[in-house]
Amino acid sequence: MALMREIRQVRWSLNGYQSAHDTRQPIVHAIDLTVMYESGPALERVSFEIYKGERVAVVGPNGAGKSTLFKVIAGILQPTSGRIEIYGGAPGEHICVAYVPQRSVVDWRFPVTVYDVVMMGRVGRIGLLRRPGRDDHRIVRQALERVGLSDLASRQIAQLSGGQQQRMFLARALAQEAELMLLDEPFTGLDLPSQNELLALLERLQGEGITIMVSLHDLNLAAQQFTRLLLLNRTLIALGTPQDVLNTQTLLAAYGGHLHIVSEPTGNLVLGDTCCDGGGHA
Numbered sequence: 695m696a697l698m699r700e701i702r703q704v705r706w707s708l709n710g711y712q713s714a715h716d717t718r719q720p721i722v723h724a725i726d727l728t729v730m731y732e733s734g735p736a737l738e739r740v741s742f743e744i745y746k747g748e749r750v751a752v753v754g755p756n757g758a759g760k761s762t763l764f765k766v767i768a769g770i771l772q773p774t775s776g777r778i779e780i781y782g783g784a785p786g787e788h789i790c791v792a793y794v795p796q797r798s799v800v801d802w803r804f805p806v807t808v809y810d811v812v813m814m815g816r817v818g819r820i821g822l823l824r825r826p827g828r829d830d831h832r833i834v835r836q837a838l839e840r841v842g843l844s845d846l847a848s849r850q851i852a853q854l855s856g857g858q859q860q861r862m863f864l865a866r867a868l869a870q871e872a873e874l875m876l877l878d879e880p881f882t883g884l885d886l887p888s889q890n891e892l893l894a895l896l897e898r899l900q901g902e903g904i905t906i907m908v909s910l911h912d913l914n915l916a917a918q919q920f921t922r923l924l925l926l927n928r929t930l931i932a933l934g935t936p937q938d939v940l941n942t943q944t945l946l947a948a949y950g951g952h953l954h955i956v957s958e959p960t961g962n963l964v965l966g967d968t969c970c971d972g973g974g975h976a
């Protein structure tokens with residue numbers, strides 16, 4: 695009897711697991727999401743769906759709510775109303791979601807090594823009070839190898855370049871075994887080779903089935919390197935392919951006068967975001 699009960703239970707949880715990972719079910723489903731800070735609304739009635747394996751750029755002017763959106767998806771911040779479902783459940787319920795903050799909000803003088811930071815990705819699995827086991831060390835070494843940082847494992851984080859800092863955070867997300875990665879402005883301050891290195895790495899991770907959402911300001915980069923764009927300015931302005939999203943109407947709705955739009959003879963739009971002076975909503 696007990697054995698039958700156990701078999702039924704295992705079968706039930708397997709069914710639960712399969713339906714939670716149904717490819718037709720969105721990995722991220724935002725439903726009427728509103729976030730109010732004391733200063734006012736950062737997000738208002740935002741709804742959208744993102745599917746497994748997508749690489750989505752979240753774009754919009756300063757203060758559009760991009761970081762706020764990532765924090766809600768990661769479960770760090772509770773929405774004022776509406777909700778986020780990750781495979782139909784609460785953030786963290788079915789899969790691990792990794793949030794990589796902007797590099798500017800990290801105290802890089804903190805005396806830790808690259809290895810230590812990547813090991814922090816294991817804390818959710820091993821708990822704060824237990825020591826990492828052999829498997830945890832193996833996973834951390836593999837994560838460092840996948841981002842090409844094995845040689846810098848014992849280096850202090852203060853001694854990394856911008857591109858290396860970003861790859862270290864990706865290694866931490868890999869050590870977390872995250873299936874959804876939210877990267878907040880990872881390209882800011884990177885030179886072109888580092889940008890390209892990071893793009894190649896994101897493409898590889900996407901090829902492995904990891905879903906990636908990246909916030910960024912460079913609309914040309916977003917259009918060239920991402921399959922779908924989510925254009926935000928407190929409300930959702932548009933979501934779709936770069937061709938669908940980047941048109942004069944949507945860009946004016948998001949950026950107002952903070953954007954140079956030049957129409958080339960080819961019909962392409964050349965975009966320049968002049969918003970990075972702390973401007974606000976259109």
Ligand SMILES: Nc1ncnc2c1ncn2[C@@H]1O[C@H](COP(=O)(O)OP(=O)(O)OP(=O)(O)O)[C@@H](O)[C@H]1O
Pocket residue numbers: 731732733735736754755756757758759760761762763
């Ligand atoms: N903790 C907070 N308390 C109060 N207001 C906040 C807080 N965090 C963000 N805001 C405000 O909410 C709005 C959205 O901020 P958010 O950082 O999400 O935008 P963003 O699109 O990521 O901006 P940026 O591109 O400049 O990083 C802004 O007006 C910001 O000032």
